[in-house]
Amino acid sequence: MTAVTERHGAPSAGLPASRAATPTRAHPQAVLAAIGAGALAVLALWWHGTPSLHGFGDWLTNAGRITGLEAGYGIIILIALMARLPPLERGVGTDRLARWHAMGGRYTIGLVVAHALLITWGYAVTAHTSVTHQAWTLLDSYPDVLLATAAGLLLVMIAIVSARAVRPRLRYETWYYLHFYTYLAVALAFSHQFADGAEFLANTAARVAWSALYITISAAIVWYRFVTPVRQALRHRLRVLSVKPEAPGVVSVVIGGRHLDELKAESGQFFRWRFLTRDLWWTATPYSLSAAPAPDRLRITVKALGDHSKAMRKLKRGTRVISEGPYGALTGAVRRRRKVLLIAGGVGITPLRALLETLPAAPGEITLVYRVSSMRDAVFRHELEQLAAQRGAHVWFVAGSRAQLSEDPLSAASLTTRLGRLTSHDIYVCGPPEMTAAVIRELRSAGVRKRQIHFESFEF
Secondary structure (H helix, E strand, O other), X not given: XXXXXXXXXXXXXXXXXXXXXOOOOOOHXXXXXXXXXXXXXXXXXXXXXXXXXXXXXXXXXXXXXXXXXXXHHHHXXXXXXXXXXXXXXXXXXXXXXXXXXXXXXXXXXXXXXXXXXXXXXXXXXXXXXXXXXXXXXXXXXXXXXXXXXXXXXXXHHHHHHOOOOOHHHXXXXXXXHHOOHHHHHHHHXXXXXXXXXXXXXXXXXXXXXXXXXXXXXXXXXXXHHHXXXXXXXXXXXXXXXXXXXXXXXXXXXXXXXXXXXXXXXXXXXXXXXXXXXXXXXXXXXXXXXXXXXXXXXXXXXXXXXXXXXXXXXXXXXXXXXXXXXXXXXXXXXXXXXXEEEEEEEHHHHHHHHHHHHHOOOOOOOEEEEEEEOOHHHOOOHHHHHHHHHHHOOEEEEEEOOHHHHOOOOOOHHHHHHHHOOHHHEEEEEEOOHHHHHHHHHHHHHOOOXXXXXEEOOOOO
């Protein structure tokens, strides 16, 4: 079946009221600047404790000290990026934080390996011995070095299982729980830094500042990743209200609870959901809100792609739920232009359907382009048509293969023909990773700036 269908809505009768309280959001550039300033401060710590260098061995050893300090700083920053701090989650976005985490992880592992090699080589040159003999001496004579070696091996293991060639072959749950070894590695490395780090042995201020950094991030991890979900479960008492089929292999789950307005959830955001059944209790999986959040209920919509998502259609009314969130920056807060273009593919319609419902706009300012294989796969078809009528929005269903349509309906040329200048829009994109990447390339080729393109993915 091939279809290109458009719905033009009538003027909206009214817009949802804005929230009274605006959640705190960290600006991405400010976060990067703060991280960079911290790295410079760590380098200044080494400079302050190093009056002079003498000989090749001393240069190698101090290069090892620098890489060790920066690795220690880098690993705690990587943990902070994934600590689910609300200002970061709302301002930077989980998807971007995950990309920073992955990129920073590669640099940090490089620093860890460089630290071990440079320190050992430097000591070997100074002691006029071989590198292998010096490595054995360090492991045999300094217990903290042995612990640090174990920490380094754990970090390398985690890096390997996170590599692009390996990650797709692992179950999400396996990959997720292996990452908990990072906390053990950090604890072992912290002990080594204070026991053997020349910068900390006689510098009380440095020890206090370094400890404060680690303690603060550790406290944030405990609070936001462990305590907060329990507090929310006790406060909001979430339970499954209903499960409704939406399309082949797609179901919506309505979750009810108390005082849900206190969560300050926004359309476009997601939660990590833990359903307390025998098969699902042990994993928390991210699903977007597929409707505007209400004070007493939330709705998610899930496509059966794996064991967890397939089990969602069997959920019973009354099943207890634990949520973590809200997360994500794919919200109306990032909007800068009057016109908005929403581009969805498949089940990627879920957050965009919620945005279509709540984004403030005059009639004709919002357009939704929904790409599906066939119209039977179009999730929320009738809801989208009703929202278009209520909001005065345009909804364009594009179904069929590219060959059947004789063109790429999401190319810059096709979108420009229908919508005019793309540069006058804020553009939200959500769909399969390949589609999202292709659409972003098309938009950039049409002159759309990066800050006008908003997208998030759960490919963590």
